Amino acid sequence: MEITSFIVMDILERAKELEAKxxxxxxxxxxxxxxxxxxxxxxxxxxxxxxxKTAYTQSVGIPELREAISGYYLDQYKLEIGPERIxxxxxxxPALLAAIRICTEGDRVCGLPDPGYPCYKNMARFLGGRFVSLPVEAEGGFKVFPYQLDGIGALVINSPANPTGTVYGREELGLLVEEAxxxxxxxxxxxxxHGITYDKPASSVLEFTDEAIVVNGFSKFFLMTGWRLGWMVVPRKMVRLVQSIVQNLFICPPAAAQYAALACFEGAVLAQFREKVKIYRKRRDFIVEALSEMGLNVGVMPQGAFYVYANVSKYTQDSxxxxxxxxxxxxxxxxxxxDFGDNKTRLYVRFSYANTLERLGEGMRRLREWLRVLV
Ligand SMILES: Cc1ncc(COP(=O)(O)O)c(C=O)c1O
Known part of the structure; x- marks a missing residue:
């Protein structure tokens, strides 16, 4: 089976080895x-x-959390999403895995942004699904355009995007959904x-359609990576199918994580998440400026997530x-x-600024010195 390694995990593992020394x-x-x-x-x-509360829960999650997420869609997006669709x-x-399987049924080809989150293609490979890379370019703000929908049966949109920080404007997203x-x-x-944006909130495709599968979760904005909890919003007609899939494949999400996640929607807790976004923003501004001074071109200012996708072609053709x-x-x-695909990716590296300003400062200092030796 052709599954490529998640290179960032390889790098992390090597970093841990060095740290152990x-x-x-x-x-x-x-x-x-x-x-x-x-x-x-x-x-x-x-x-x-x-x-x-250590037993299995309902396979689709506890009702109070589904209600809370439904309430969150109403508060944040002014959208009425019935909890039965969550x-x-x-x-x-796992939500992505299920979604990709459903949408590649019947030999449908799934279009994946390139550069894009590497697990999409490996999930498609694992599932035996067909996929094609849709090149997204710096000149186009690293976005997929409607003309790229020709010949595909499904599309993965990721906004804010990993690795580029691209956020689709409301109209752009609406147009893409309409063309699809x-x-x-x-x-x-x-x-x-979603939630980690710097200019304006990211639009959800649910603002334009009830037919898409939306994947979201508690890992990023809600600071709960290790608890392992995500969700999907599915079209009403798909609820039963997805329920059967999650029953068979995952049994249920972790019980304690679900009860913990309920606290995320309290006003004071939401305020803490928003404070973190202000901190990310300062880091983004710092790191973008530092990289630009070194000639690592950040062609497109990241508007969301916590990554900078920088062009390193001044120094290398082999990222x-x-x-x-x-x-x-x-x-x-x-x-x-x-790690993110084939489209000019040898000329880019991704910097995550999910680290303190002090450490990022040290990272930029080391990079500056190292590049001086490199040229
Ligand atoms: C674009 C994107 N989607 C999904 C995930 C997976 O997140 P989770 O921890 O919810 O499985 C990640 C994690 O890095 C990601 O970057």
Whole structure:
């Protein structure tokens, strides 16, 4: 089976080896928030365990959490999404797996943005589904355009995007959804970075259609990566099918995680998540400026998520060895563009700014010195 390794995990593992030998590594490869879950979330999880809520839950998740997410759609997006369409999963990854399987049924070809989140293509491979890369270019803001929908049966949209931080404007997204509907292209919208945006909130495809599968979760904005909890919003006609899939494949999401996640929707807790976005924004501005000064061109200002996708062609045509050498020689962890596809990815690396300003400052200092030696 042709599954490529998730290179960022390889880099992380090597970084951990170096650290075990006493080397101080600045982590800018990691794709998860550097903040722990809020105390309220942890306390709710602990309470669930003390109350012995250790059994399986409903396969689609506990009703009160589905209600809470439904309420969140109303508050945040002014959308009425019935809780019966919301299905909880053990992380958003299983939701993506189910969504990709459903949408590639009948030999439909799934279009995946390139560069894009690497697991999409490996999930499609694992499932034996067909997929094609849809090149997204810096000049086009790293977005998929409607003309690229020709010949595909399904499309994965990811806004805010990993690795580029691209956020589709409301109209652009609406147009893409409209064109997809005209062509009968099924949409999977990975909205896992929603909430982490810097200019305006990201639009959901649910603002334009009830026919798409939306994937979201508690890992990024809600700071709960290790709890493993995600959700999908599915078209009404698909509810029963998806319920059967999650029953068979995942049994149910983790019980304690679900009770913990209920705390996320309290006003004071939501305010904490929003504070973190302000912190990410300062880091983004800092790192973009520092990289630009070094001639690492950030052609498109990231408007969401916590990544900068920088062009390193001034220094290399091979982002993979560049990232490996940066780790070994400068002790900084970064992710080579080749992790994200084939489209000019040898000329790019991804910097994650899910790290403190102090550490990012140290990372930029090391990078600057290392590049001086490199040229
Ligand atoms: C675009 C994207 N989708 C999905 C995921 C998976 O998140 P989860 O922890 O919810 O499985 C990630 C994680 O990095 C991601 O970047």
């Amino acid at each position: 006493g080397v101080d590594v600045v982590h800018m490869e990691v794709g998860e928030p550097d903040f722990p879950s809020p105390d309220e979330v942890i306390e709710a999880g602990v309470k669930a365990l003390c109350d012995k 299905i909880l999963t053990p992380g958003s990854s 509907a005209k062509r009968g292209v099924a949409i999977i919208s990975d909205e896992i970075y 993979y060895s560049f990232a490996k050498r940066a780790l070994e020689e400068a002790h900084i962890g970064i992710t080579p563009g080749v």
